[in-house]
Amino acid sequence: MKIAIDIGGTFIKAGVIDSEQNLYSYQKVKTPNNKDRGIVKEVIRIIETYKQEFNLNNPDVGISTAGVVDSKKGEITYAGPTIPYYNGTNFKKALTDIAGNVEINNDVSSALLGELIDYNTDVKSIFLLTIGTGIGGAYYEDKLLEGKQYRACEIGYLLYDKNTGKTYEDRGSTTALKTSIQEQYKEVITVEKLFNKAHANDEKAMKILKEWANHVAEGIAQIQIMFDPELILIGGGISKQEERLIGLIEPFIDDYLPENYGHAIIETTSKGNDSALYGAVSTFYN
Known part of the structure; x- marks a missing residue:
């Protein structure tokens, strides 16, 4: 079971996906203002909720997000006006203590990877x-x-x-x-x-x-x-x-x-x- 999170300028969508491509506990919440790291805090809340619900220990987390993403560093390098105060956000560092492997890609790249499955x-x-x-x-x-x-x-x-x-x-x-x-x-x-x-x-x-x-x-x-x-x-x-x-x-x-x-x-x-x-x-x- 892997935790999937999709961060957009308006909403954050999330769910837990198994190896058979079944999606569980889908949720959609409004994207918070990121001035005080609101997005990272919300992502952490989502992960902790799924860890408890599915009894997951150090789960793998995949993040799709708006903005230009350095997928190796796990960092947002440019978001423009889409999500204010988002530049420089590093999810791999932020999630070190609560997740196992963390993969992050631009949302369009993630969508293409999702389509390739079929x-x-x-x-x-x-x-x-x-x-x-x-x-x-x-x-x-x-x-x-x-x-x-x-x-x-x-x-x-x-x-x-x-x-x-x-x-x-x-x-x-x-x-x-x-x-x-x-x-x-x-x-x-x-x-x-x-x-x-x-x-x-x-x-x-x-x-x-x-x-x-x-x-x-x-x-x-x-x-x-x-x-x-x-x-x-x-x-x-x-x-x-x-x-x-x-x-x-x-x-x-x-x-x-x-x-x-x-x-x-x-x-x-x-x-x-x-x-x-x-x-x-x-x-x-x-």
């Missing part, structure tokens, strides 16, 4: 694109690609437009889509409701989605050119739209590639927003 070993190269508040990426080919400063695949910063000051994630994130919805509708329309409207042939909804999907497709074309993966997975809450999402984005991808270039298979993630929890502890079971 894929046949014949698939050698996978890129995970997460679309949510921002846009994140992770690439696996024999191992995770991390980069010298652990900042590989920060694709949300691609495609910067000097005239508008906007990046790929400024145009292709779910946040960007929600902004477009608010500009076009006076009533409150959720992303899910927008997809339903478009599916019912609502012209305004389809126009908004096609403009947004065009931006998403442009980034996917760059991923194809740079990494040449066999499979591109789309994760984040919007992945719940599954085939409706893929069918919307895929027709635009070739517009940003050389003629007859081709692209990887595009799919949505299988575990949704829980992929990172499974991925956080996946290395313990390999």
Whole structure:
């Protein structure tokens, strides 16, 4: 039994996962202010709770987290405005007295590791694109690609437009889509409701989605050119739209590639927003 913890800017999710990929005692709590090491304190509380509930002694703990992570040191090297006061937090040091082995990875990398559990070993190269508040990426080919400063695949910063000051994630994130919805509708329309409207042939909804999907497709074309993966997975809450999402984005991808270039298979993630929890502890079971 391994303890899995996923730290986001809004919530911390946690559970205990066994070797058969069964998830127990799932919990979701609001991410505390980290000014006084609130996140570390909450992580310690979660671990102590699971130790008592499952009678665990020096348990292995896998942590998935927002921010740039030095996975060897177990330290957050950059979090930006996502989680204030988070830079420099070192979980391996903080958990020395209450846990056994501690593994920590960026949340998108963890999500990709979680998805790899379900894929046949014949698939050698996978890129995970997460679309949510921002846009994140992770690439696996024999191992995770991390980069010298652990900042590989920060694709949300691609495609910067000097005239508008906007990046790929400024145009292709779910946040960007929600902004477009608010500009076009006076009533409150959720992303899910927008997809339903478009599916019912609502012209305004389809126009908004096609403009947004065009931006998403442009980034996917760059991923194809740079990494040449066999499979591109789309994760984040919007992945719940599954085939409706893929069918919307895929027709635009070739517009940003050389003629007859081709692209990887595009799919949505299988575990949704829980992929990172499974991925956080996946290395313990390999």
